Amino acid sequence: MCGITGYIGEGESASILSTGLKNLEYRGYDSAGIALVGDQVDVHKQEGTIDGLTIPRDVDATHGIGHTRWSTHGEPTDENAHPHTDCRGDVAVVHNGIISNYTELKEELAGHIFESETDTEVIPHLIENEIARGADLRAAVTRVLDHLEGSFAIAATHVDHDGIVAARQDSPLVIGHGDDGMYLGSDVTAFVEYTRQVSYLEDGDVAHLSEDGITIFNDGKRVEREIQTVDWDASAAGKAGHDHYMHKEIHEQPHALRQAISGRIDELSGKASLDIDLDDEFLESIDNIQIVACGTSYHAGLYAKELIEPLVDVTVRVDLASEYEVYDGYDTQNTLVVAVTQSGETADTLSAIRRAKAPGMTTLAVTNTVGSTITREVDDSLFIKAGPEIGVAATKTFVSQVTALALFATYIGRLRGTLSADEGADILENIRKLPNAVQSVLDAEPQIERLAERYVDSDAFFFIGRGLAQPVALESALKLKEISYAHAEGFAAGELKHGPLALVTENTPVLAFLNESASPDETFNNVKEVESRGAPVICLSSTSEDASFCDHSIDVPNLGRLGPLVSNVAMQLFAYHVANEMERPIDKPRNLAKSVTVE
Ligand code: F6R
Numbered sequence: 001m002c003g004i005t006g007y008i009g010e011g012e013s014a015s016i017l018s019t020g021l022k023n024l025e026y027r028g029y030d031s032a033g034i035a036l037v038g039d040q041v042d043v044h045k046q047e048g049t050i051d052g053l054t055i056p057r058d059v060d061a062t063h064g065i066g067h068t069r070w071s072t073h074g075e076p077t078d079e080n081a082h083p084h085t086d087c088r089g090d091v092a093v094v095h096n097g098i099i100s101n102y103t104e105l106k107e108e109l110a111g112h113i114f115e116s117e118t119d120t121e122v123i124p125h126l127i128e129n130e131i132a133r134g135a136d137l138r139a140a141v142t143r144v145l146d147h148l149e150g151s152f153a154i155a156a157t158h159v160d161h162d163g164i165v166a167a168r169q170d171s172p173l174v175i176g177h178g179d180d181g182m183y184l185g186s187d188v189t190a191f192v193e194y195t196r197q198v199s200y201l202e203d204g205d206v207a208h209l210s211e212d213g214i215t216i217f218n219d220g221k222r223v224e225r226e227i228q229t230v231d232w233d234a235s236a237a238g239k240a241g242h243d244h245y246m247h248k249e250i251h252e253q254p255h256a257l258r259q260a261i262s263g264r265i266d267e268l269s270g271k272a273s274l275d276i277d278l279d280d281e282f283l284e285s286i287d288n289i290q291i292v293a294c295g296t297s298y299h300a301g302l303y304a305k306e307l308i309e310p311l312v313d314v315t316v317r318v319d320l321a322s323e324y325e326v327y328d329g330y331d332t333q334n335t336l337v338v339a340v341t342q343s344g345e346t347a348d349t350l351s352a353i354r355r356a357k358a359p360g361m362t363t364l365a366v367t368n369t370v371g372s373t374i375t376r377e378v379d380d381s382l383f384i385k386a387g388p389e390i391g392v393a394a395t396k397t398f399v400s401q402v403t404a405l406a407l408f409a410t411y412i413g414r415l416r417g418t419l420s421a422d423e424g425a426d427i428l429e430n431i432r433k434l435p436n437a438v439q440s441v442l443d444a445e446p447q448i449e450r451l452a453e454r455y456v457d458s459d460a461f462f463f464i465g466r467g468l469a470q471p472v473a474l475e476s477a478l479k480l481k482e483i484s485y486a487h488a489e490g491f492a493a494g495e496l497k498h499g500p501l502a503l504v505t506e507n508t509p510v511l512a513f514l515n516e517s518a519s520p521d522e523t524f525n526n527v528k529e530v531e532s533r534g535a536p537v538i539c540l541s542s543t544s545e546d547a548s549f550c551d552h553s554i555d556v557p558n559l560g561r562l563g564p565l566v567s568n569v570a571m572q573l574f575a576y577h578v579a580n581e582m583e584r585p586i587d588k589p590r591n592l593a594k595s596v597t598v599e
Contacts, residue, residue: 002096003027008063009181017066020190021050026594028070031081035092036061045081065155067094070593074117084121086128090159095120097152097171137161163210173201182209199225200371244586246391254435256396259385270424272407292321292352293340296394302471304405311413324352332359342397343595344372430560437557452577460487465513469564476571484579493526506534514541515563540567
């Protein structure tokens with residue numbers, strides 16, 4: 001949702017904070033601001049992206065906090081931008097999340113001067129009251145937390161009090177331990193240029209970052225949080241010569257896949273080895289898997305269902321996390337609940353996992369983010385190892401999620417004896433070939449770019465596929481709509497004739513997935529249905545036979561059950577080039593943020 005930065009130390013606060021905000025911009029870009037604290041609190045904030053924010057370099061500040069916003073309460077305006085201050089301008093606060101009882105708190109703060117429509121603004125005024133009662137900044141923030149309901153991460157400063165006080169409740173905050181000072185961020189990206197030594201705050205933690213170091217309290221008691229070294233450096237978070245992060249991340253997929261697969265395949269025995277601790281006996285005993293996820297991760301879950309059910313004798317249900325309910329009488333003992341989430345911070349997914357845990361179900365996270373909230377709440381985590389993804393549209397993490405889930409399917413299939421050694425070896429061989437297959441599609445970028453140029457002005461785009469290719473059709477449509485704002489929809493190919501066919505005209509290209517593992521003959525009948533209505537058809541296929549019947553054909557290697565996943569990469573490029581032709585802000589689509597930490 002929003003991004004928080006903080007710094008205290010010998011370095012130049014203004015420049016460190018603005019680098020942090022730039023790095024966190026993918027979390028929100030409606031407005032940005034910083035508060036620099038020295039002899040006074042200097043607040044600079046405004047609507048729009050961080051590029052538009054003028055931050056003076058000559059302020060003599062010892063520390064400061066910053067924020068990049070994705071609006072929830074109140075429109076993106078200068079007034080609603082963070083940091084927010086108290087009546088005297090002594091306290092400055094940045095906040096990520098939602099204070100659900102802010103209306104009541106605002107009423108209790110009658111007499112205070114409010115300047116914004118945000119829920120956040122109650123916090124500096126509550127701190128102001130506590131400081132007036134004699135509390136120091138840490139005590140003031142701790143007392144204020146007792147009044148706040150909702151989910152939040154906050155950072156606060158006061159002109160007369162040393163340092164920054166940060167607190168988290170259901171919203172991420174990470175501390176960076178540098179040589180020249182202490183850093184604060186909503187995630188590691190905020191300060192990875194400066195330090196890779198990090199500790200993750202836990203719910204209820206109140207951290208005081210001062211010139212003497214850091215002290216953390218939880219429930220009134222002093223606690224220590226382990227210092228870990230993150231295994232990627234600043235260059236992994238840069239654009240490396242690409243115009244957009246999304247383009248870079250699409251091209252990083254062969255590498256990301258090698259990381260996801262590395263050390264996890266034993267083709268000889270047809271077994272996958274996964275670095276998870278879930279008990280084999282439990283995995284052998286389960287009857288159900290429930291997958292909960294949102295957006296692109298939900299599509300990865302749908303793909304996983306198509307992979308797991310034929311290989312393992314379990315029923316797989318895939319739920320949008322925001323719709324997930326556990327009903328009475330559900331078999332909680334023999335069910336594994338799998339949360340698929342790139343960030344590990346999505347509020348809807350976290351809330352679904354909490355609902356699953358309440359009656360005692362075993363939970364597993366499939367995630368990219370070590371140290372994320374979900375990893376601390378589930379019984380076990382399977383990491384997809386895709387490296388940092390900055391572009392708001394998920395690309396490499398989708399492909400890596402599906403790959404990790406394919407390994408998981410092979411692992412439990414072999415464990416339960418539902419998958420023979422030969423079948424297991426076949427799947428693993430295709431997984432091993434994935435990075436090169438993806439590279440061959442990336443090499444076809446000039447052809448895909450030409451198709452994007454040709455069809456950019458279409459009225460709408462429809463993606464059709466069956467079985468394993470149906471989630472890929474949904475994902476391809478989501479990618480195109482979120483970054484280009486074009487009307488795009490994905491359909492189960494057989495459903496076209498039951499309604500959506502009415503939308504098809506000569507100005508609505510249809511992109512058809514004819515992968516061999518996804519009932520190509522049946523989908524081909526649907527291609528003919530749309531062709532006879534005049535729609536141009538772009539096929540994704542591994543047989544040249546199909547090519548002659550389609551208006552255009554993109555060659556995709558035949559990779560068994562993973563073929564549609566490779567087709568998805570071609571559609572990422574298609575979406576990218578359509579959006580690029582339209583000159584859209586590809587890495588920061590309107591109204592969206594990378595990590596959605598509100599329900
Ligand atoms: C779309 C996209 C979103 C996310 C969704 C879940 O490109 O990125 O749909 O997939 O917000 O996010 P995670 O995977 O972090 O839980």
